Amino acid sequence: MLKIYGIPRSRAFRTLWLAKELALDYENVPIDMGKGETRTPEFLAINPNGHVPAIDDDGFILWESMAINLYLAKKHSRGSLYPIRxxxxxxxxxxxxxxxxxxxxxxxxxxxxxxxxxxxxxxxxxxxxxxxxxxxxxxxxxxxxxxxxxxxxxxxxxxxxxxxxxxxxxxxxxxxxxxxxxxxxxxxxxxxxxxxxxxxxxxx
Ligand SMILES: N[C@@H](CCC(=O)N[C@@H](CS)C(=O)NCC(=O)O)C(=O)O
Structure with a gap:
């Protein structure tokens, strides 16, 4: 299942909004930068920048909010949220x-x-x-x-x-x-x- 890393009060909001638009099945892993959770070895293995959002899409790891949203929209909504031309x-x-x-x-x-x-x-x-x-x-x-x-x-x-x-x-x-x-x-x-x-x- 798609994992979206980052608390909703972070830039992860952008991806959570998109996940709702697409009615995706996802798990939100509420990594909280305020608690230092973006700098743990476990999270740095996901995003070495120590930033949220990041996603794990069945083993495909991606970071940068816009890249994530473009990827998910193209994958799930070509011809609708993501244009074809x-x-x-x-x-x-x-x-x-x-x-x-x-x-x-x-x-x-x-x-x-x-x-x-x-x-x-x-x-x-x-x-x-x-x-x-x-x-x-x-x-x-x-x-x-x-x-x-x-x-x-x-x-x-x-x-x-x-x-x-x-x-x-x-x-x-x-x-x-x-x-x-x-x-x-x-x-x-x-x-x-x-x-x-x-x-x-x-x-x-
Ligand atoms: N350009 C990145 C910026 C990500 C970013 O800076 N996220 C903040 C939260 S909104 C963060 O993770 N800060 C935690 C930190 O720097 O430790 C993106 O758009 O994904």
């Missing part, structure tokens, strides 16, 4: 890599400095700068979903799941989305999917 597949890669390189860092910085760190260690100016840095990428996303309902055409795909799961940090990081209403509406549509709700329930 080469060009559409390339768009899925474009948005997934873009999410990791353009969105993740500033979002995470704002999240840490507005919510996760103890108050005394928070740097409000750094959080504000990170929110500013998000201005252009959020505008790019707003324009993309103004032109069509989802990132790769008419239907929800793994591109939407990957980008929206990164953006699930926007609310706790208190990122103002009022100037990107189309993007905010797209994010809401993604987040309200039953599978996204079910994955969020695992975080409680």
């Amino acid at each position: 080469f060009e559409d597949e390339a768009r899925v890669w474009q948005w997934s890599f873009w999410g990791m390189t353009e969105l993740e860092r500033p979002l995470l910085t704002a999240l840490f400095h507005r919510a996760l760190l103890p108050e005394a260690q928070r740097d409000a100016a750094l959080a504000d700068q990170s929110e500013k840095d998000l201005g252009r990428p959020l505008m790019v996303l707003d324009q993309a979903v103004a032109a069509r309902p989802y990132l790769v055409g008419e239907h929800f795909s793994i591109a939407d799941l990957n980008v929206a799961s990164i953006l699930s940090w926007a609310r706790p990081a208190r990122i103002d989305l009022s100037h990107v209403p189309k993007m905010a509406d797209w994010l809401r549509r993604c987040a309200e999917r039953p599978a996204a709700r079910a994955a969020r329930d695992l975080q409680r």
